Amino acid sequence: MKSAIKIAIIGGGASGFMAGITAKEINPNARVTIFEKTDKILAKVKISGGGRCNVTNATFSVSQLIKNYPRGGKKLKKPFNLFNTNHTIDWFEKRGVRLKTEADNRMFPESNTSETIINLLTTTAENLKIRLSYKSKVTAINPTDKGIELDINEQKLLFDKVIIASGGTPKKEGLNWLENIGYQIVNPVPSLFTFNLANKDICKLMGLSIPKAIATIKGSKLKQEGAMLITHWGLSGPSILKLSSWGAEDLAKRNYNFKVGVNWLAKNEEELRVQFSTITASRKLMHKHNPFDVPKRLWKFILDKLEISDSQIWGELTKKNKNRLINTLINDAFEVRGKTTFKEEFVSCGGINLSDVNMNTMESKLHKGVYFAGEILNIDGVTGGFNFQAAWTTGYLAGKNSAI
Ligand SMILES: Cc1cc2nc3c(=O)[nH]c(=O)nc-3n(C[C@H](O)[C@H](O)[C@H](O)COP(=O)(O)OP(=O)(O)OC[C@H]3O[C@@H](n4cnc5c(N)ncnc54)[C@H](O)[C@@H]3O)c2cc1C
Structure with missing residues (x-):
């Protein structure tokens, strides 16, 4: 017979629920x-993935x-x-929720x-008769010989095990009680945001998606490839979010003041020069004949x-303009001034140092x-369901190991 231990879970989010359910199923x-x-549970799950909840990502290795x-x-x-x-897919399916995979590997409940x-x-x-205590903020934790004492709403309660699943926090002070x-x-610090441009000229192309671009941060080795979206404030899309x-x-x-480099074609100069050599003999109008994989606008x-x-023909492009065009196509640059939160998914990196766990x-x-368990740990993923996957995994393990 398993022992009637008392387990407290701090936080009613994805990782807290996964931990609680697992602990109770095991013991x-x-x-x-x-x-x-707060007076709400699973608040982030509700708004996640634009209200559809991007549960995980179909990355199996x-x-x-x-x-x-x-x-x-x-x-x-x-x-x-x-x-x-x-395991995530099986876990949900065994409990009656089937997940579907979208073209970009994000996985959502079939119900959408x-x-x-x-x-x-x-x-x-x-x-499972898991108790839920709302408006119960844990303000201190005190491990003692008799168990782990928690300060909750000016009461001191004693538990055998405590799972801290209180999510990300925007400021370090939010974790003083653990420090x-x-x-x-x-x-x-925040992660997963879009870039606000100082000069908004390109923003007149808002809504335009470039299928394959490379974004870099000037003065660093940071580089990401993928689709890019032009918004009314700047740049977004998978390549920017990953960056x-x-x-x-x-x-x-x-302080979110930097220069972002953009290679609109995701090609290197050599490849592009070879492509240019085949088109610069042509009598076609440059404005009408776009030989590259970038939208017309x-x-x-x-x-x-x-x-x-408008009247420039390919065959009469000067060497200087050819070099300027090549440079703009693969080495464009924009000053960034500030960031905008990505509404579909937002996380904070930082938190409990993993060497303590x-x-x-x-x-x-x-x-x-x-x-x-969850986002309180110094773990965060790129957009696409990876943050929930980390919450399910760490929640499951914390729940399982606390219960035995
Ligand atoms: C808008 C948005 C959309 C997102 N979409 C996705 C997505 O589609 N896919 C994806 O993978 N990730 C997504 N994420 C990220 C994902 O939601 C989080 O990584 C995940 O919810 C973290 O779960 P958690 O249980 O660790 O923390 P949380 O969900 O933040 O839950 C922590 C809970 O603890 C409570 N709490 C905090 N401190 C205390 C305390 N001292 N005492 C008691 N309770 C406390 C909080 O009120 C909260 O309810 C999104 C995030 C946002 C903001």
Whole structure:
């Protein structure tokens, strides 16, 4: 018979629910309570993925999966060997929620609504008799010989195990209650944002998507390839979001003032010069004959920017203008002044330093019986379902290991 241990979960988000359900399924005698500081649970799940909840990403090999985490990737190898995308899909399917894969590998519930995920998590928790305590903010944690004491709404409550699943925090001070008992905190900074441009000329092309571009941060080695979107404030799309994620700490240090390089064709100069040699003999009008894989409106914008007139024919392009055009096509640059939160998915990097956590069990190395799960850890992924995958994985492991 399993022991009737008392488990407290701090935070009613994705990782907290996964931890609670797993703990109770493994040890039905455990008394599990989720303490949530607000009057709402699973608030981020609800708004995630534009209300559809991008549950995970169809990346099935662990070695590929970890490449999508600018922070925590290598350390996630062990946890992902124990619970990865395959386990997530099975976990939801066994409980009646089938996931579907979209062309870009993002996985959503077949119903296309995050309510399906919320219903599953809340109904399962209810059936397992997991207690939910709303408006219960944990303000201090005090590991003692008798158990782990939590300060909740001016009460001191004692538990055998505590899972800290309180999510990301925009400021380091938000984690003072953990720093006070010895945890190393990596300074939190935002990740997954879009770039605001100083000069908005190109923003007249808002809504335009470039299928394959390369974005770089000038003065760094940061570089990402993928689709790019021009918005009414600047640049967005997968290449920019990935760049914001990999560059989160660097760009915060620059106070979001930097130069972004854009290779509109995702080609190198040599390849482009070979392509040019075949077209510069032509008598066709440059404005009408766009031989590159860029949308017509962008092509016109580039020619106008270089003051190449409507009557210019390819065969009479001067060497100087040819070099300017090549340079703009593969080495364009824009000053960035500030960032805009990406509404579909937003995370903060930073949090509990992973060296304080046993990544096989998610138990703290500092205090026996204390576990961590989700975004509170210094783990964050690029956009596409990777952040929830980390929350399911760490939540599952924390729940399982706390219950035995
Ligand atoms: C708009 C938006 C869309 C997103 N879309 C996606 C997506 O589609 N796919 C994806 O992979 N990721 C997405 N993310 C990221 C993803 O939502 C998070 O990574 C994930 O929710 C983290 O789960 P968590 O349980 O660790 O934290 P959270 O979901 O933040 O939950 C933590 C909970 O703890 C509570 N809490 C905090 N402190 C205390 C305390 N002291 N005492 C008690 N309770 C406390 C909070 O109120 C909160 O309810 C999105 C994020 C945002 C903001």
